[in-house]
Amino acid sequence: MKSKLAILSLAMAIPATLCAQENISQDSLSEYPNTFSSGSSRVEKFTQSSKRFNDWSISAGAGVPMLQSADLTSIKNGNGKNLFGYSAYVSINKAITHAFGINLQYDRGETRQGFFNTKDAAPANASSTMQVGARTQYDALSILGDINLSNLMRRVDNKSPYRWALHAYGGVGTLAYRAYQKDETGQRLMTEIKPFKLNSFFGQAGAGLKYKLNNRLDLEGRVMYVVTTDDEFDGGGAQYSAINKREDQISDNFLNATLGLTLNLGKHDSHLMWHDPLQEIYYKLDVLAEKNQDINVCQKGDMDGDGVCDDWDRQLDTPAGARVDGAGVALDVDLDGVFDLYDKCVTVPGPVENNGCPIEGQGTVTENETKLDGIEFDLNSDRILPSNTPILNNAVSYINSSEGGFTVVGATDTRGSDAYNKNLSEKRAGNVKSYLIQNGVQSSKLESVGNGKTDLKYPECDPASKCPEWKNRANRRVYFKAK
Incomplete structure (x- = not known):
């Protein structure tokens, strides 16, 4: 019985071993991936060429x-x-x-x-012995x-x-x-x-x-x-x-x-x-291990020496010694167009000719104006950025403590048509006004107006293609004006 089983095992093993590296046949699907594969789209049939x-x-x-x-x-x-x-x-x-x-x-x-x-020849007594x-x-x-x-x-x-x-x-x-x-x-x-x-x-x-x-x-x-x-x-x-x-x-x-x-x-x-x-x-x-693993993370260098590689520097001509943000743009805390490096009144906006300090009695700049900071917007957007929340909350406190009213003024850069920018600036001003009212400002103390692209912080940015992006961003703003 054992001999029969051994011969049967041998007969079955020979074809099995000759085909042992062939693919298992697929009963349900003829293409990969299927229920017999790992599910990866990279699964390929095993062939002689592979x-x-x-x-x-x-x-x-x-x-x-x-x-x-x-x-x-x-x-x-x-x-x-x-x-x-x-x-x-x-x-x-x-x-x-x-x-x-x-x-x-x-x-x-x-x-x-x-x-x-x-x-x-055999010995004579071979059989007997x-x-x-x-x-x-x-x-x-x-x-x-x-x-x-x-x-x-x-x-x-x-x-x-x-x-x-x-x-x-x-x-x-x-x-x-x-x-x-x-x-x-x-x-x-x-x-x-x-x-x-x-x-x-x-x-x-x-x-x-x-x-x-x-x-x-x-x-x-x-x-x-x-x-x-x-x-x-x-x-x-x-x-x-x-x-x-x-x-x-x-x-x-x-x-x-x-x-x-x-x-x-x-x-x-x-x-x-x-x-x-x-x-x-x-x-x-x-x-x-033998390969050079050093990575050159600043391939274009740092032309203005502000510590931000030119690969992602948004302002390639930053003055030497100026503080910059993560994008390499020189800081201007009061948004008056004068870099903090040259601004004699860092927290109070003023004209360039007066080193960033206000001039008493000139223009429409009032004490109330200088107490409020404006905010900027992304291109083609009227959404209030989360980073502007502290500025607007400060405006809520200041307006509530003031007796007079304020105009919320919206503006854009010069890209796009007049009608489009007029509408966009009105939406920006309206969103800021709504935010102030929702956070406790009396609606009677506020009104909003959209000036479109006629109210530029940097008038030289017309057209916008001739200006650096940081100036265009400064033109896309909402600011406050005392009545």
């Missing part, structure tokens, strides 16, 4: 088999003398990963065992698992050329043989087993050391231990014959030492079994 390494190879080699555990042996241990046979193998190999592969292997050879070589000679011709087909121990056990990268690799093999198959025995009466066939029979099941395991000659060719020395599961393999005759009663074991086992070559097939430079992912990771880390 491979980075070769994964097929063929191997061939020859060696010497020696019966080690049997009633007639090839080793001088009481059941025979040192006799050497011959063997050869050829295999087709498929690498599944960098550390595991499947080999379909055919072996052919002849073991020689007993007390003399069957090519020589049971010191006979024997030989066994065998053919075997097996499927082997191949574990690359060097890749599997590697934990650090020693930065050395990867040319040696230790492999472990193990598998099962079918063994056919013809066992002969010779004594003084001559040589005769004792046992014959046909392939793929119930009693032809066998197993083998061992290790091999590979050396990479080049990207195409490997040299390998291999030692395999073959368990025949048969007590008649050694040529001792029937299971309960006199010779087969020498030992209690029911399996004649032999060692097979071989030397072979492996030819790696494919269009790529390297084979998957010679790929060490850990070494590749360390190599990439070394490459990254």
Whole structure:
């Protein structure tokens, strides 16, 4: 029963291993992503063209088999003398990963065992002393698992050329043989087993050391231990014959030492079994470490020396020594057009000709005007910016403490039509008036008016394209005027 199950397993394993790197068929959808994929749009089908390494190879080699555990042996241990046979193998190999592969292997050879070589004459008393000679011709087909121990056990990268690799093999198959025995009466066939029979099941395991000659060719020395599961393999005759009663074991086992070559097939430079992912990771880390990580964050320099790179400086001609905001614009706290650097009255607006200080009795500037700060708006917007809330709250307090009324004046820059800017300025003034009323100012003390682009803080900004943006922003404003 066990033999039947083993043969069935072997028959099912061969096609499965040959197709092990193929894609799983998709039952529900034929396109990615689907219920069988990760859901990423970058999922692609695995094809031959997407491979980075070769994964097929063929191997061939020859060696010497020696019966080690049997009633007639090839080793001088009481059941025979040192006799050497011959063997050869050829295999087709498929690498599944960098550390595991499947080999379909055919072996052919002849073991020689007993007390003399069957090519020589037998002693006169060979049969009576049971010191006979024997030989066994065998053919075997097996499927082997191949574990690359060097890749599997590697934990650090020693930065050395990867040319040696230790492999472990193990598998099962079918063994056919013809066992002969010779004594003084001559040589005769004792046992014959046909392939793929119930009693032809066998197993083998061992290790091999590979050396990479080049990207195409490997040299390998291999030692395999073959368990025949048969007590008649050694040529001792029937299971309960006199010779087969020498030992209690029911399996004649032999060692097979071989030397072979492996030819790696494919269009790529390297084979998957010679790929060490850990070494590749360390190599990439070394490459990254050697790269210059310095980043030039100020490629255009700082022409005006205000500490703000020209890449995002909104005012490239800031006077030396002037304080600037994050955008590189010189500060003008009272919004009178005179930089704080030159303004003699930093918190009170005044004309340029008077160094930013007010001139008594000139123009419409009154004490009430100088107590209130105006606010600015974004381009094409009437939305009150959150940064202006403190200024407007201060205006609420001042207007409530004053006896007279105030006009809320809206203005724009010169971009756009007269009608558009008139409407926009009225909305800005109206929004500010509404904010003041909602926060406690009596509506009777306020009125609003929109002057459009006729009320410029910087008249020279007509058209706006000839002005720096900070002046255009100063023109987009709402300010307060005492009645």
